[in-house]
Amino acid sequence: MADAPSAALPPRVLDEAAEWLMRLHDSAATDADRRACERWxxxxxxxxxxxxxxxxxxxxLGGLPSALAMPSLARSSRHGGRRAAIGRLAALLAAVPAGWLGWRFAGERGWTAEHRTATGERxxxxLADGSRLTLDTASAVDVRFDAAQRLLVLHAGAILVATAPDTAAAHRPFRVQAGGGTLEALGTRFSVRREEEGATAVAVFEGAVRVTPERGASRVLPAGQQTRFxxxxxxxxxxADESRVAWTRGMLLADAMRLADFAAELSRYRPGALRCExxxxxxxxxxxxxxxxTDRVLRMLVSTYPVDALTRLRGYWVTxxxxxISAQG
Incomplete structure (x- = not known):
């Protein structure tokens, strides 16, 4: 069994881990570097x-802080800056156990980290393996990487995932746990969204994803397809429709969408209440x-379609x- 995460580590080992972390996040990192890190x-x-x-x-942290990563880009000419950056990173690694109990108390389990976005935020x-993760508005996800798997747990909202080859020598499948099942990426780019009624929607844009419900047979969802489970x-x-992930570009795309559905989607990005009669x-x-x-979107609707946007509570409540139809707010 692995030692407790709060156990102390020798400063030399922390320095070496910091050195490897910076080396692998250097744009010049090679497969040989990754294999050497795995041997270490x-x-x-x-x-x-x-x-x-x-x-x-x-x-x-959602990636190596740029202030630490920059000195690794010029190893020979800025040796002093690089050593200072490694020292700061090693200090951060030493401090991880101090925050461990607080992170667990907040609801996390295992070697995990939680990321959240507020309403309207993306x-x-x-991630540590080089994969890219984009969170939509009002989303929450745990990242749980260990020796057996690379796991994301989507608690709310939506994400877009672009997986990268694993940096570990032994294969670790990349999985997303959401709602009533698990998704396993088969070298892919895909989106996952938790829906209010309890279902989970998944769309695959590259590669494929194996969908496994808690109670039921698994199926492989190929590129260009989407489903709910x-x-x-x-x-x-x-x-699958790429417009499902237009939110990554800050856009909501509608193609003959019912106004009720449009309002429900827009309301995810707007504080307060947005209703449609x-x-x-x-x-x-x-x-x-x-x-x-979103205020501009409401103005666009009013100027283009035969609707009015009635506001109350200084715009917090919109109908x-x-x-x-006229009414006083």
Whole structure:
């Protein structure tokens, strides 16, 4: 059994782990570097523990801080700056156990890190293995990398994942746990979204994803397809639409979308309440709308379609109504 994560590590080992972390996140890193790091990691239990801390720190910070990464780009000419950066990174690694109990108390388990976005916020992370993770608005995900697997646990919202080859010598599958099942990436780029009714939607844009419900047979979802699944099974496959991830570019794309559905989607990016009256719920909306300015989107709707946006509580409560209806807020 592995030692407790809070156990102390020799300063020399922390320095070596910091050196490897910076080397592998240098743009000049090679496969030979990665194999050498793996040999170092396996050569002593302390090395394995130090590297686990390094992965935890990377996942917690969402990547190597640029202030630490920059000195690694010019090893020979800025040796002093590089050594100082390694020292700062080693100090961070030494401090990881101090925050460990607090992270666990917050609901995390194992070697994990939690990332959240607020309403209207999007965030892109580079994980310890080089994979890219983009969080949509109001999303929460745990990153749990260990010796057996690379696991994301999606608690809320949506993510876009672009997997990278694993840096470990022994293959570790890349999985996403969401709702009532697990997804396993087969070299891929895909999106996952937790939906309000309990289902999980997944769309594959490159590669393939194996979908495994908690109670039911697994199926492989190929590129260009999407589906929804729950604990008891998987729905029929349908063509995937890149507009599902237009949010990564700060856009909401609508193609003859019902106004009720449009309002529900826009409300995910807007604090407060956005409602649509039944009289206009079926109105079809098309266009590209900027998610970073939802007030502008409402103005675009009012100027283009026969609707009004009635506001209350200084814009916190908005109701879309037919234009011939008037009300006081």
């Amino acid at each position: 990691r396996q050569s002593h239990p302390d090395h394995a523990r130090a590297w686990a801390r390094a992965e935890l720190l990377m996942n917690k 965030r892109e992370l580079q 729950g604990a008891d099974g998987i729905e029929a496959f349908a063509p 039944a009289a206009v719920a079926g109105l079809r909306i098309s266009g590209a709308f900027p998610l970073d300015d 879309l109504v037919a234009r011939n």
